[in-house]
Amino acid sequence: MIYIYNDFAGTHSTALAAAYHLKQLPQSERKLTSEEILNVNYFNQLTNKDFGKLLFHGTDENGNSVYTIGRKRSKLVVPALKDMSLLLLEKFHVNEKIIFSNTSPTVPITMSLGGLFSRRLHIDIIGVPLLVKGAKQSCDTIYRLVENTIQVGNTFNEKVIILENEIYKV
Template sequence: MIFIYNDYGGTHTTALAAAYHLKKLPAYAELTKEQILNVQYFNKLKTSDMGKIIFHGLDEDGHSVYTVGRGNSKIFVPGLKEMFEILQKKNGTEEKLIFSNTSPTVPLTMTFGGFFSRRLGIDFIGVPLLVKGAKQASAQIAYLVEHTKEMANNSTEQVLIIDNNEEFLVTSAN
């Protein structure tokens, strides 16, 4: 199985989701500033990195975990799905591909933090907001990862796109 966590920029909630998936962060524990800032790729990617599929590691079951920033594109993930399906047919692979949208977990503080830090380069304003936002979102991101793994294991689809709508996450993570 291949897991690809995606959102707008690919450097905040996706990086945290990959870290939770790979058990590099403790699930459902309050994260420290240091834990957040030490997550690989957290707040390190630039706008020019959007669309790059970044490998984070293999999980305990040997599944690959990736992240990608898709920008505002509504066709990026469906396009990747189509490309993967073509390659599956051509090469006869049975590999499952799971796309999981982390965007619904992004709190407003993280949105502003990312804007100040990544877009404007004002880290002294952006980074504290990002840390606060990561702390606010951490439980929902951990839940999203568990939900993603469960959906992947229970699905018979070769390519699964999980949108993770906000209403579901808010009610289920509590």
């Protein structure tokens, strides 16, 4: 199976989701520390040139690959990736499942503002504390989203699944 966590920037909620998925963060709904958040691979590290790139985060304990992607505002990226995935799976007779999981609903306004200040305006002194505060606010929700994403992947038989995850909306 291939898991692809996606959101606007691909560097905050998706990075946390990938880290939870790969068990690089505590497997509970407890609040993360600032140090744990800031040590997550790719957290607040991506730039404009990284939008639209699939970033490999690792392989989980079951041999499943975990990726993230920042899709900006485009509502077309994930459907296009779904169509491309189905085409390649069929053409090359690959028996693989691909799960696209949208982490955007978990993002609180503090994380959005932190990303604006830090990534776009390059004012880390304001942005990073807001990002950390937002990550602390949403970490339990992101953890539950990841658990649900894994459960859906293990339960449903469709070759490509898109999870919008609106039930996690903050």
